[in-house]
Amino acid sequence: MLVSILRQGSYLIASIHEALNDREIVQFQQDLVEQIGTHRARGVIIDVAALDVMDSFGSRTLLNLAHAARLRGAETVIVGIQPTVAFAMVRLGMNLDNVHTALDLEEGLEHLQRLLQQGPERQIQR
């Protein structure tokens, strides 16, 4: 299985288990946005810990996903970016500047809780 989307209360936890090709990423994006609506999720965690590469298409898709999620009333936190992936991303100029990130699932959930307590207008972390 490439991807799993689990529900935890009003959160969705989406884990990517292996590298996705472009078509699969787009499918994932569509599935997730749809589920946000179906379950009226308020928070989304995307766990990319299993990925050891991230190309520009992938990172742009995640960015779009976060925007789309916000439009549907959910905050997104991306977790599990590996050291080598983080390094490669910044060197290639891919930034996820306007997206929340956290170290892992545990941190991500904590982060989401704080975000949602403070209201949806909270400014992106600096």
Place this chain on the structure above:
Amino acid sequence: MNKGTSEEVPVIQEAREEDLELLPELVTHLRDRRTELREQWANRITNAHLLSAMTDEEIFSMATSVYDSYVEVLETGSVEALQAYARDLSERIIPRGVETYEVVGIVLLLRDVLARSLFEKYQKDFELLNRVLDAYEPAANRIANTVAVSFVQERERIIRQQQDAIRELSTPVLQVRERILILPIIGILDEQRANQFTEQLLAGIRSHRAKVVVIDITGVPDVDSEVANHLVQAVDASRLMGASVILTGLSPEIAQTLVTIGVDLDKMNTVGDLQGGVEEAEHLLGFHVTRSDPVDNHQP
């Protein structure tokens, strides 16, 4: 201990078969005269003021081992044992400050001492002396080469080891409190060190689960646009891993440079000094430091 593969010293002279037959006789002669020749050699070493870093006992012990190894090479034709001994000896004497010219010098002196004794023994028969030298010289030169090369290789190995140690030292990752890391950068940040620094930073964030990292650049003398770029990348990459970065120790000059270069200072959380940076980090994570009466360590 594995000292790594050693460079093969190519044989540069070949002796003729009939001359090699003389080697056993040579070896016997050198063994018989061992005590006397070894002492001659030790005297030459002292007169030439070589190995001044070593005591007389050490020189005597070394002279014995080298002499015996020398004769063994003549006997067996193999330099393997000599190489191993030379590397071992080098490892011991290099930290004492023994220089390459000294090591090459003493081996050449031994070569001379042994050659002289051969002149003495075979002086009545010029033909035979020539044959003996034809057998002796290639081996003697190979020995000198082997010892010198082993010494130099050992030096290079030690230098590489020290460089690695310095590199490791200069980018430590220090956990000062739960979820807070301090990374002091000391010295010039070139491309390679910057990459290594960032790798260690990110690995440290993962292994310590750090939420705040204080990068202190008090020890960095100069920052140009390349280095500034590396710092920004390190900050961005840390953010991707969910950690925020506080930069401390910017000198007024560096601060000015960063402004001139046009670094996006909104992204950077900077505090004047390390103490301030650590306090800020603790504050961000909700730590409060209070002070009560100090513990009295002087009570008996």
